[in-house]
Amino acid sequence: MENLIPLDYATLRVIWWALLGALLIGFAVMDGFDAGVAALLPLVGKTDTERRVVINVVGPVWEGNQVWLITAGGAIFAAWPMLYAASFSGFYLAMMLILFALILRPLGFKYRSKFEGTAWRNAWDGVLCFSGVVIALVCGVAMGNVILGVPHGMDPGTLRPVYTGAFYQLFTPFALLAGVLSVALLVMHGAVLLAWRTEDPIAGRARGWARLAALLAVVLFVLGGFWVAYGLNGQVASGYDMGGPSNPLAKTVTLQVGAWMNNFHAWPWMWIAPILGVAGALLVLLAPGAGALSFVASAASIAGVILTSGFALFPFLLPSSSQPAAGLTIWDASSSRMTLWIMLIAVSVFLPVITLYTAWVYRVMRGKVTHESVGGTPNSY
């Protein structure tokens, strides 16, 4: 069977590294505006009617958006099982926090308007805001910790992942910066969508929040960039076999301040990513109310920031601070060549189909959401 696979192992690993990025960007862009809208709910909606309008902007699509996370999770499980094992168990309580928010959010959308009472609705509005902020913050803090390296080790006899850190240790200054950056990006994203899909006064408030969040995002992203270049240890892996069996302990790793910049020096085209990250947010800052254009700019900014992290870390997926040689790279943490190939076929078939029907659903649901449209739509929240 294996000699029928037309791509070699190393190529498949690089493709799956790109697909991992694509799925994470898909999640951040699609589910990200749900989180941003939820976080902004009490801020941009002053009356109950306004809040219903805000919720109904994402009402028809949040279910589909959430699947990006589930699919990204499944794809990491299938293509990068060691990354899945080490990160999900290592970030145990942080993951629990995300789950907590993800459990409450669908119920907030669905149940909030089922009863008239103010207390009931206000409570769910608070829950939705909390869920939006928590999802954004924890994802950002986790990413910050990945850049810092996590206390992940591996038992050489069994390749069992061993995590030696504690929950509170995740909240270092750099990780918090990454967390706030993530909140700023998703709030910007949600605000731009609201500015596009609603009318004043909600749209006006949303433009204000979009500007503020975009400014914060640019400042934090640039600050974070300097921090990574001059203040943080990056890692350099050597002695690995790009097409060898997935055994993280077979390589050597050295630590060096600014090493996360090496890829940008070696491949200058990678500068596209941070430029996109800054330029997208700047465009939102200048024109938060330009409808689809602002939304695309905001999405591009998010994609640029995620790509910047991915490019900086390459080939690392999960660098280790406690046992650097046990850090996971794309060359030693993937699933087998057979599984990568089968999953590549699956993604190549389904991702375009998903894109097509998702686009169709958005087309059907296009147009501004207003008080009148909410009243006239069956099942609106």
Added chain:
Amino acid sequence: MIDLDVVNLSRLQFAVTVLYHFLFVPLTLGLSFMLAIMESVYVMTGKAIWKRMTMFWGMLFGINFAMGVATGVVMEFQFGMNWSYYSHYVGDIFGAPLALEGLSAFFLEATFVGLFFFGWNRLSKVGHLTVTWLTALGTNLSALWILIANGWMQNPVGAVFNPDTMRMEMTDFAAVVFNPVAQAKFVHTVSAGYVLGAMFVMSISAWYVLKGRHIEMAKRSMAVAASFGLAAALSVVVLGDESGYLTGEHQQMKIAAMESMWETEPAPASFNLLAWPDQAEHKNDFSVRIPYVMGLIGTRSITQPLLGINDLVKRAEVRIRSGVAAYEELQRIRANPKDEDARKAFAGNWRDLGYGLLVKRYQPDLSKVTEAQITQAAWDTVPTVTPIFILFRVMVGVGMYLILFFATAFWFASKDKLSHSPRLLKIALWSLPLPWIAIESGWFVAESGRQPWVIEGVLPTYYAASGLSLLDVAMTLSIFVALYTVLFIVGVKVMLHAIQAGPKDDSRPAPAGQGIGSVRAALDA
């Protein structure tokens, strides 16, 4: 090295979260198809009442669906969080159906479900009907992939252990997808979901008729539920038998535990209708037996014997000895990857490696294993018999009852007498919890009967857990229990409120500004 308290708490957490999640999923499976059927009738006949039915049951479907989505993501994450060595050890195979579930099924279901709710005024009749069918299709495909993943845990085909990566790796994807255990489980499980959906519609409709409300809609709903329910209830049992048969082939220990069958019986084995299992003494204190039946269910023959627990344990001992040897060879390969002799020997007995890991629990250094430890580990291959024995009978008993119930309901419905027989309506109302009881019992039998394995014969459960602290797991378990209790109360409250309000076809005024109210506005328009 491995904290068994952490393992047990992680197991408890998984059981709590999956049993909870599984209160909502089967209802989604059943209702999605019933909605598609009702809407098809609407599109074919053009009668508005069928649209109102679809919208009303669709709204209840939505309340349930939200709980399913909310609790579903927990299941996937927990593999990485609490079972990280499992994720490493079998992710190469097990991850694939999970990823495919997202790509091919859940995206479909979740993208179109939004349009199902919000698209009534934006799509043509046929367009909306297509959306409803696609939602139902996605829901059921989703179950297919999840059961392919679960089927592989019961019958791990198409994979081989790789000593260089210390994990199982896929060799034959088609074997994983077309795993006969997975296929049987799929049909059995979705049919159970259809039965639950039918019972749900039946009970609530019966309540309306008993209250004298929404009679026209309730009658039609009951007619759909009775026929759909009867077909599904028959399918659960016929295809449940199919999964019993397969269990016999692949998981003889599970079927022996379901039967509390300690000794191998000459073919064809008899069926223990009642028994009091005594796990410590490896026998039943008393039993009521029906000759021949078990042999027929388990092997589909009258000549093939079924092995009892005591003989299966002896067989496990042999495999443990071989597994200890496999483990020693693996250590030699790890120390010197070029040791061809060790590789050759390992290729012959890697299938028993999991059995070696069973005894590692008692002696971390497998070169020092004693006979007593091997016996102890061999007895570990017997799951706790009593609850499996009892819950299997609960499941089967409820299944039989539901066939009887739906057959009666179908008979009455076809004579148009269903809404005039208050006794049957009351029975319908009070039977509502039964499918849930059967479904949850079925989960327990299937998964508890798999113990001590998380992957049958390959990976012991205790060996698969993450190295978390007891405090961490205790904290998350407490949070889940507290959160799920609150959400259960909230969900039931919302559901009861919606049922109480009913479809908007009577004089009761709709509360302004609510979803239900706007449904009515849309219909009146």
